[in-house]
Amino acid sequence: xxxxxxxxxxxxxxxxxxxxxxxxxxxxxxxxxxxxxxxxxxxxxxxxxxxxxxxxxxxxxxxxxxxxxxxxxxxxxxxxxxxxxxxxxxxxxxxxxxxxxxxxxxxxxxxxxxxxxxxxxxxxxxxxxxxxxxxxxxxxxxxxxxxxxxxxxxxxxxxxxxxxx
Amino acid sequence: xxxxxxxxxxxxxxxxxxxxxxxxxxxxxxxxxxxxxxxxxxxxxxxxxxxxxxxxxxxxxxxxxxxxxxxxxxxxxxxxxxxxxxxxxxxxxxxxxxxxxxxxxxxxxxxxxxxxxxxxxxxx
Numbered sequence: 001x002x003x004x005x006x007x008x009x010x011x012x013x014x015x016x017x018x019x020x021x022x023x024x025x026x027x028x029x030x031x032x033x034x035x036x037x038x039x040x041x042x043x044x045x046x047x048x049x050x051x052x053x054x055x056x057x058x059x060x061x062x063x064x065x066x067x068x069x070x071x072x073x074x075x076x077x078x079x080x081x082x083x084x085x086x087x088x089x090x091x092x093x094x095x096x097x098x099x100x101x102x103x104x105x106x107x108x109x110x111x112x113x114x115x116x117x118x119x120x121x122x123x124x125x126x127x128x129x130x131x132x133x134x135x136x137x138x139x140x141x142x143x144x145x146x147x148x149x150x151x152x153x154x155x156x157x158x159x160x161x162x163x164x165x
Numbered sequence: 166x167x168x169x170x171x172x173x174x175x176x177x178x179x180x181x182x183x184x185x186x187x188x189x190x191x192x193x194x195x196x197x198x199x200x201x202x203x204x205x206x207x208x209x210x211x212x213x214x215x216x217x218x219x220x221x222x223x224x225x226x227x228x229x230x231x232x233x234x235x236x237x238x239x240x241x242x243x244x245x246x247x248x249x250x251x252x253x254x255x256x257x258x259x260x261x262x263x264x265x266x267x268x269x270x271x272x273x274x275x276x277x278x279x280x281x282x283x284x285x286x287x288x289x
Binding site for chain 1: 189191192193195196215219221224226228256257259261262263264265266268270272274
């Protein structure tokens with residue numbers, strides 16, 4: 001049976017969604033960040049309310065792994081990813097997150113955009129419109145690690161350290 | 166006139182560098198930062214063994230654009246950030262290179278006195 005013309009494959013849908021996210025992000029000037037997690041332990045633990053400790057090198061003694069967490073952002077830096085990562089750790093019932101990997105992938109994204117320009121004279125001003133194809137390199141950064149629960153943990157909550165050009 | 170041109174050329178080149186390349190940095194503190202460190206900051210790549218003992222200070226990121234999207238600028242930026250936080254090493258350094266962007270991350274640490282930082286490269 002022939003598939004309807006409007007049907008697209010999973011890969012195509014992902015590309016369309018990715019392009020939409022990029023266009024949306026570039027048009028409204030924000031960096032979309034999403035997060036997800038998988039529970040691997042800590043059965044019976046509800047979502048953690050409160051601050052989440054963070055490290056990239058070690059976990060406190062007695063830590064129990066409760067899941068895997070990740071945050072992914074388009075044109076996002078680690079300052080934007082960490083809050084989402086910590087939120088995912090808390091959603092898994094953890095109070096401590098171990099960042100194990102941060103990596104960025106680059107993809108060339110082509111899209112068409114409309115533009116306008118003055119094309120008249122001083123006496124008869126006019127605005128003309130056109131369409132052009134623009135190709136940009138888009139960076140997708142992933143932060144992935146594990147969520148832990150530590151009983152009676154006294155820790156320093158993760159603090160964004162800022163940044164600048 | 167020649168002197169004026171000789172003065173103008175480096176200024177134009179510097180301006181072009183600023184216009185067509187930049188590095189943005191980002192960091193997340195996971196431990197106590199210290200006073201700025203004035204010595205050489207060691208770079209330890211992600212597959213190399215880290216120092217035996219260290220205190221974690223934070224996660225660093227440098228993103229280079231345009232003419233600054235290269236390994237040298239990224240590493241230099243990570244070292245500068247680390248020194249500002251009182252770190253003497255950046256461990257687990259990982260650099261992803263695109264065609265017009267490059268992103269590098271690493272963990273800013275203060276090492277124990279028992280670990281000797283690699284000597285800086287000789288001046289050219």
